[in-house]
Amino acid sequence: MSAPRVEPPGPRVKLPERRGNDPISASVLGHQPEALQAFMKLYGRLWSHGILPQSTKELARIRNARTLDCGI
Amino acid sequence: MLRFMSWLPESGPGRDDFARSFALRPDLFEAWKEFASIFWEKRLVDPVLLELCRLRVAQLHGAAYPLSTRMREATEAGLDEPKIARLASWWKQPGFTDLERACLRFAEQFVLDAKAISDEEARPVVAALGDAGTVAFVEALAIFDGFGRFCRMLDVQPREEPA
Numbered sequence: 691m692s693a694p695r696v697e698p699p700g701p702r703v704k705l706p707e708r709r710g711n712d713p714i715s716a717s718v719l720g721h722q723p724e725a726l727q728a729f730m731k732l733y734g735r736l737w738s739h740g741i742l743p744q745s746t747k748e749l750a751r752i753r754n755a756r757t758l759d760c761g762i
Numbered sequence: 763m764l765r766f767m768s769w770l771p772e773s774g775p776g777r778d779d780f781a782r783s784f785a786l787r788p789d790l791f792e793a794w795k796e797f798a799s800i801f802w803e804k805r806l807v808d809p810v811l812l813e814l815c816r817l818r819v820a821q822l823h824g825a826a827y828p829l830s831t832r833m834r835e836a837t838e839a840g841l842d843e844p845k846i847a848r849l850a851s852w853w854k855q856p857g858f859t860d861l862e863r864a865c866l867r868f869a870e871q872f873v874l875d876a877k878a879i880s881d882e883e884a885r886p887v888v889a890a891l892g893d894a895g896t897v898a899f900v901e902a903l904a905i906f907d908g909f910g911r912f913c914r915m916l917d918v919q920p921r922e923e924p925a
Contacts, residue, residue, distance in 0.1 A: 702896075716899050729797050739790075
């Protein structure tokens with residue numbers, strides 16, 4: 691007899707009800723669309739207009755995600 | 763003439779060393795200001811609650827620049843200096859609401875070890891702020907934490923130009 695399946699806990703904040711196809715706006719960040727828009731503007735400039743090599747930024751991004759054990 | 767208080771060998775225009783440091787990347791600075799101000803201007807989180815957490819995060823970083831500033835929205839909403847003076851030991855001080863204590867505990871864990879935030883620590887924050895408020899609160903914490911580190915790593919110090 692197998693053990694009952696234990697569902698992993700969900701996120702602490704529910705996902706927004708109105709969700710599009712974009713994975714970021716469909717995430718919990720979609721609860722604050724104005725903040726998300728401002729963040730994406732900042733993040734976009736960081737990646738698109740920066741003076742650091744993309745590879746350096748990507749290494750730092752991945753290293754940070756691993757340090758925080760953040761799967762996204 | 764005031765010395766530029768940072769490790770950076772050059773600086774841009776600005777009224778203080780934080781602005782003069784960030785002004786080296788003016789396009790990023792503008793976008794950052796837009797993002798960072800939205801939480802205050804749109805009142806996405808109560809400004810007193812937010813300011814207490816901003817200052818507590820700065821205390822944990824030992825970041826002098828953010829500790830030297832006050833957000834006008836919070837001051838106008840009633841946050842006073844005696845309460846800020848008690849913030850460094852808020853857990854044993856009077857005058858903090860249950861929600862402020864829950865958010866300060868959450869903010870400290872965000873800075874010290876975000877992986878270790880427990881459901882018990884998160885629950886009262888989410889219950890009080892709601893889903894949208896909690897998202898705004900955590901985004902704001904990310905700004906406070908990130909730019910506290912920015913100021914520490916670049917040794918940005920508070921030093922206003924004389925009037």
